[in-house]
Amino acid sequence: DGGITQSPKYLFRKEGxxxxxxxxxxxxxxxxxxxxxxxxxxxxxIYYSQIVNDFQKGDIAEGYSVSREKKESFPLTVTSAQxxxxxxxxxxxxxxxxxxxxxxxxxxxxxxx
Amino acid sequence: DQQVKQNSPSLSVQEGRISILNxxxxxxxxxxxxxxxxxxxxxxxxxxxxxxxKDKNEDGRFTVFLNKSAKHLSLxxxxxxxxxxxxxxxAARFNAGGTSYGKLTFGQGTILTVHP
Numbered sequence: 737d738g739g740i741t742q743s744p745k746y747l748f749r750k751e752g753x754x755x756x757x758x759x760x761x762x763x764x765x766x767x768x769x770x771x772x773x774x775x776x777x778x779x780x781x782i783y784y785s786q787i788v789n790d791f792q793k794g795d796i797a798e799g800y801s802v803s804r805e806k807k808e809s810f811p812l813t814v815t816s817a818q819x820x821x822x823x824x825x826x827x828x829x830x831x832x833x834x835x836x837x838x839x840x841x842x843x844x845x846x847x848x849x
Numbered sequence: 850d851q852q853v854k855q856n857s858p859s860l861s862v863q864e865g866r867i868s869i870l871n872x873x874x875x876x877x878x879x880x881x882x883x884x885x886x887x888x889x890x891x892x893x894x895x896x897x898x899x900x901x902x903k904d905k906n907e908d909g910r911f912t913v914f915l916n917k918s919a920k921h922l923s924l925x926x927x928x929x930x931x932x933x934x935x936x937x938x939x940a941a942r943f944n945a946g947g948t949s950y951g952k953l954t955f956g957q958g959t960i961l962t963v964h965p
Contacts, residue, residue, distance in 0.1 A: 778955030836881045836942040840892030
């Protein structure tokens with residue numbers, strides 16, 4: 737079954753700690769994305785990647801970092817510099833960067849204690 | 850600056866009736882519009898899309914209408930079913946031209962509840 741797998745589903749972190757959210761896809765998609773969802777707000781783009789070893793900042797990249805060492809994997813690190821990290825994080829992929837149609841994972845909920 | 854707005858946070862409809870979800874946008878450089886459906890604790894799934902050169906696209910019970918002059922799109926679900934109860938997001942793609950990235954901007958979402 738092809739799809740996107742995010743882990744962990746739930747994560748708790750103390751203030752000042754970095755955490756890394758995993759995102760793996762077996763759809764053979766070139767493009768991958770990280771979005772953040774907050775209550776009452778739409779999805780906001782954090783980072784995206786068009787190809788391996790390349791990625792670009794989205795609208796709210798401050799306090800986050802990513803890597804794209806393999807086509808299948810696009811992990812997101814939430815650093816201690818992110819001032820309000822408690823949110824629902826969604827990873828997505830698409831065949832190419834411009835198609836618009838995204839395939840999403842099930843999300844990871846991060847709570848900072 | 851919210852370029853894509855869904856002004857109704859929620860909508861309640863009786864089973865079998867029509868559901869109409871609305872979305873307004875401000876940026877005339879958007880060239881492609883999409884609707885996504887999201888169940889709790891799951892990622893959104895693509896539902897239907899429309900190009901800016903069209904004014905209607907239909908897929909089974911789902912129809913999307915685009916009014917470019919009003920910068921407004923709507924999703925019609927007929928007939929509505931209890932399984933349609935979910936959060937619906939509209940999204941718009943910015944036409945950056947050439948091989949540039951076409952970024953999606955999402956609305957805030959509308960919670961649809963279909964009562965049996």
